[in-house]
Amino acid sequence: MSEREPEVDPTGNGVATATERAPPIRCVGLTKRFGEHTVLDGIDLVCHEGETNVIIGGSGAGKTTLLRLLIGLEKPTSGRVEIEGEDIGPLDEFELNRVRRKFGMVFQYAALLDSLTILDNVAFPLREHTSKGEKEIRRLVLDKLEKLGLGERVLDLFPAELSGGMRKRVGLARALMLDPKIIVYDEPTSGLDPLTTRTVDEMIEQARDIFGVTNVVISHDMSSTFRIAHRVHVLVKGRIVASGSPREVVNSERQDVREFIEASGVDLTPFRGG
Ligand SMILES: Nc1ncnc2c1ncn2[C@@H]1O[C@H](COP(=O)(O)OP(=O)(O)OP(=O)(O)O)[C@@H](O)[C@H]1O
Ligand SMILES: [Mg+2]
Structure with a gap:
């Protein structure tokens, strides 16, 4: 965990005050059905x-569907x-593109283009x-890569020449290029x-710390979740059944x-009690 802690809700009860900014993401009664199948409820x-x-x-459970709704690739039922x-x-495609620029996406398997x-x-x-x-592009690219611990020597390599971890960093650097406020993984x-x-x-963690973004991570990896999360949202059968600190x-x-967590x-142990 980094030294810089997230902003704390001053009222402590989640109620927005006049001076408080709206949260990056809020879903209210979000429901998505495909035919008869209720995926998010x-x-x-x-x-x-x-x-x-x-x-x-x-x-x-509906994780990817939720993500697609967040970035406006699907409309809610x-x-x-x-x-x-x-x-x-209510936004049209043009307006949605403006909203999507607030997001950086890090896809599964990094999704780099192998031939580039x-x-x-x-x-x-x-x-x-x-x-x-x-010249400017090269400078901006190198700046992001260096902040993520990669140097000039990777610029002319191809994705297949990097390790899995390095490829993830490259995927994050790409997601950060337009200086988004929210990164979704x-x-x-x-x-x-x-x-x-x-x-x-x-x-x-570095993305949050260095670039000041809000992270939204879709995961089924429990150990990873409890290492990185400030807030965990548990999605079971299309419902968020718990939201809070680990x-x-x-x-x-x-x-x-x-049961879901213990499975x-x-x-x-470090999270028990209190
Ligand atoms: N476009 C669609 N049309 C019909 N059904 C869909 C569509 N997209 C998703 N679903 C259904 O919604 C349910 C949830 O799918 P989703 O991909 O969101 O789950 P997930 O939690 O991401 O799963 P995984 O862990 O396998 O990635 C599945 O039953 C899936 O078949
Ligand atoms: Mg999925």
């Missing part, structure tokens, strides 16, 4: 600014998603969305060995929440 969720929020749930206080439901160098991969958003010159540690998982956890969630009064076999 009345989700209330707040992701606070400057925190690492982990949304955890089993296979098919009912309820709403607010990004920095703005209900994105690291420079070209990371530069991609700048070339798509800005008219900056090559879909299962960032799935398929990684325990050591690489730890370095990815550190990377997620300690609050581990000590939840709900049996289904405790992972992670040692939760």
Whole structure:
């Protein structure tokens, strides 16, 4: 955990005061059905600014669907998603693109383009969305990479020449290129060995610490969750059944929440009690 702690809600009760900014993400009664199948069932969720929020749930719980709703790739069946206080439901594609620029996405398996160098991969958003010159682009790319512990020597390499952990850092550098406020990670540690998982956890923490972003991590990795989360949101059968600090969630009064967490076999002793 870094030295800089997230902002604390001054009222302590989650009620917005006049001077308080709207949270980066708020879902209210968010429901998504595909035909007869209710995937998300009345989700209330707040992701606070400057925190690492982990949304955890089993296979098919609706995690990716929730993520797609957050960035406006799907419309809710009912309820709403607010990004920095703005209900994105009524927005058209043009306006949604403005909202999407507040997000950086780190995809599963980093999703780099194999035929492009690291420079070209990371530069991609700048070339798509800005008219900056090559020299400036190279400087900006290198700046992000260096802050994430990668140097000039990786610029001309191809993704296949990097380790899994390095590829994740490159994916994050690309996600940061347009200086988003929120970074969303879909299962960032799935398929990684325990050591690489730890370095990815550190990377997620650094993103918050160095770039001041709000992290939203979609995960089914319980040990990783309890290493990085300020706030854990537990998604079971399309509902958020618990939201709170790791300690609050581990000590939840709900049996289904405790069972879900304990089934992972992670040692939760440090979070017990209190
Ligand atoms: N476009 C769609 N049309 C119909 N059903 C869908 C669609 N997208 C998702 N679903 C269904 O919604 C449910 C939740 O899917 P989702 O991918 O959100 O789960 P997940 O929690 O991300 O799972 P995983 O851990 O496997 O990634 C699944 O039963 C899936 O089949
Ligand atoms: Mg998924």
